[in-house]
Amino acid sequence: MSRLSVLLLLAGSIGCGSSSPEPANPVHPNGGSKGTASGGSAAGGTTGGGAGVTSSGGSDGTATGGAAAGAAGGTGGTAGTNGSTGGSGATPSSSASAAYSDIPCNVAAVLQNNCASCHGATPAFGAPMSLTRAADFTKKAKDGTHTIGQAVITRINDDQTPMPQPPNARLNAADNSTLATWIQAGAKAESCSTSAATTGAPDAVLTTDPSGPGITCYDIKARDSSGNKFSVPTTPDLYHLFYYAPPWGTTKVHMISWRPIIDNKAVIHHWLFYNSDAAVADKTDADGGGAHPNAQLTCGWAPGGRGFVLPDGIGQDVSGAGFVLETHYNNTTGAPSPDSSGVRVCVTTNLRPKEAGIHWLGTELILLPAGGDAVGTCTPTAVTGPVNILAATPHMHLQGRRMKTIINRKDGTKETLLDKPFDFNTQIGYDTPTVIMPGDTLTTTCTYGGAAIYGEGTKNEMCYNFVLAYPNGALSSGSFLRKNGCTGL
Numbered sequence: 424m425s426r427l428s429v430l431l432l433l434a435g436s437i438g439c440g441s442s443s444p445e446p447a448n449p450v451h452p453n454g455g456s457k458g459t460a461s462g463g464s465a466a467g468g469t470t471g472g473g474a475g476v477t478s479s480g481g482s483d484g485t486a487t488g489g490a491a492a493g494a495a496g497g498t499g500g501t502a503g504t505n506g507s508t509g510g511s512g513a514t515p516s517s518s519a520s521a522a523y524s525d526i527p528c529n530v531a532a533v534l535q536n537n538c539a540s541c542h543g544a545t546p547a548f549g550a551p552m553s554l555t556r557a558a559d560f561t562k563k564a565k566d567g568t569h570t571i572g573q574a575v576i577t578r579i580n581d582d583q584t585p586m587p588q589p590p591n592a593r594l595n596a597a598d599n600s601t602l603a604t605w606i607q608a609g610a611k612a613e614s615c616s617t618s619a620a621t622t623g624a625p626d627a628v629l630t631t632d633p634s635g636p637g638i639t640c641y642d643i644k645a646r647d648s649s650g651n652k653f654s655v656p657t658t659p660d661l662y663h664l665f666y667y668a669p670p671w672g673t674t675k676v677h678m679i680s681w682r683p684i685i686d687n688k689a690v691i692h693h694w695l696f697y698n699s700d701a702a703v704a705d706k707t708d709a710d711g712g713g714a715h716p717n718a719q720l721t722c723g724w725a726p727g728g729r730g731f732v733l734p735d736g737i738g739q740d741v742s743g744a745g746f747v748l749e750t751h752y753n754n755t756t757g758a759p760s761p762d763s764s765g766v767r768v769c770v771t772t773n774l775r776p777k778e779a780g781i782h783w784l785g786t787e788l789i790l791l792p793a794g795g796d797a798v799g800t801c802t803p804t805a806v807t808g809p810v811n812i813l814a815a816t817p818h819m820h821l822q823g824r825r826m827k828t829i830i831n832r833k834d835g836t837k838e839t840l841l842d843k844p845f846d847f848n849t850q851i852g853y854d855t856p857t858v859i860m861p862g863d864t865l866t867t868t869c870t871y872g873g874a875a876i877y878g879e880g881t882k883n884e885m886c887y888n889f890v891l892a893y894p895n896g897a898l899s900s901g902s903f904l905r906k907n908g909c910t911g912l
């Protein structure tokens with residue numbers, strides 16, 4: 424089957440949910456030569472007319488190759504991770520050593536294990552340069568005042584915009600010192616004759632999908648209006664929106680997992696996936712980003728994020744009438760480049776006993792002409808028993824620097840739900856398994872680096888912590904416009 428027909432098939436599979444009158448698409452076997460790995464059987468024999476899982480068919484899909492080592496997908500037994508542990512896996516990779524041929528072995532190992540997924544011989548995910556040859560470290564950095572080597576030392580010790588970028592793990596003290604010592608001594612070329620540099624290739628995204636009666640997975644991806652790959656222009660920092668009607672139609676479903684589909688590493692930087700209350704024009708797309716009136720962040724991915732599997736017995740409410748996949752591109756290849764990255768969501772029509780929903784913590788009282796903190800305390804009115812918080816996804820705009828949510832226990836003690844640096848360009852979720860009891864409140868503090876005025880455009884600011892919790896609606900103050908809103912207003 425030609426690539427084009429695979430793509431057309433794929434495009435057709437979206438919007439062909441179980442209630443669709445269109446004929447069912449054949450289930451396309453997973454795994455092109457280098458596409459996404461196993462797990463596609465999830466779709467076989469599921470709901471009548473189910474669209475089936477198709478291979479995402481990326482020419483260099485990151486979901487391939489040994490990554491299964493770290494994959495928790497498919498078990499459903501434990502919550503997967505939104506990415507907080509992503510990137511630390513050490514998956515053997517045999518082909519990368521040549522790239523480090525003039526870097527000492529111990530340094531090469533640090534680079535290979537921690538930087539190569541973005542700063543490889545061909546930089547990916549918006550990284551501006553390779554870090555694979557000694558000479559890469561003595562070149563001038565972007566601003567021209569210092570070398571890349573100096574920038575490396577700064578960034579590996581920078582708590583606000585660290586390298587590796589979140590959600591990838593920071594360097595441990597030994598690796599930090601190995602890299603910094605070599606750079607400080609002049610980043611001298613020295614050949615590595617052993618194979619010490621050949622371990623580790625951190626692209627450990629989930630590679631399998633849950634399977635079982637009632638479960639169908641859908642790929643919601645970048646595409647043009649004909650369903651072909653989206654042609655990414657060379658515009659720097661392009662934000663583009665892809666609109667989808669729920670591919671399962673009006674049938675009530677629970678989302679039980681999501682994982683990233685990464686097609687064109689050279690141009691995709693990150694994406695956010697919103698479920699909006701209002702319907703959208705299916706299969707359309709438009710430039711823009713940041714403004715999502717009445718839409719909640721269902722999940723978000725930045726390089727290093729792995730995906731998420733809901734725990735057994737819990738399903739996520741995705742009943743908003745429309746979906747928006749917001750992609751951020753950085754195409755520096757010099758020519759338009761096709762991409763079909765996005766998200767694979769698996770849903771079940773066998774509704775799980777417990778329903779989790781996204782709750783809006785934070786505040787809209789943001790009026791900080793010189794930056795600073797905006798604070799909102801959520802006093803839930805709907806809590807009559809324990810509320811289980813599974814994950815938290817901070818959302819601010821360009822001036823956002825840090826988000827913190829503190830649990831104020833009824834007995835006066837305080838616990839930290841989340842306290843993380845924020846970077847608009849790498850918005851990710853964190854696993855935050857916690858139980859809230861009646862009488863507890865949640866205070867969210869958003870810190871801004873510059874003028875911050877509330878609004879929906881990218882240049883205005885927001886302060887939302889999208890908290891996934893069950894029972895659905897429990898963290899609602901009942902006084903706020905948005906569904907499950909719980910702010911200090």
Ligand code: HEC
Binds near residue numbers: 534538571587727
């Ligand atoms: C998940 C992808 C990813 C990983 C892993 C990663 N980086 Fe980066 N890096 C980026 C991106 C994207 C940028 C550009 C945006 C920015 O500066 O934050 C960048 C920028 C940088 C810069 C700034 C370059 C300049 O000219 O100012 C340095 C230095 C850097 N990275 C070093 C490292 C080192 C060292 C490692 C490993 C220890 C690493 N990075 C791991 C994605 C990554």
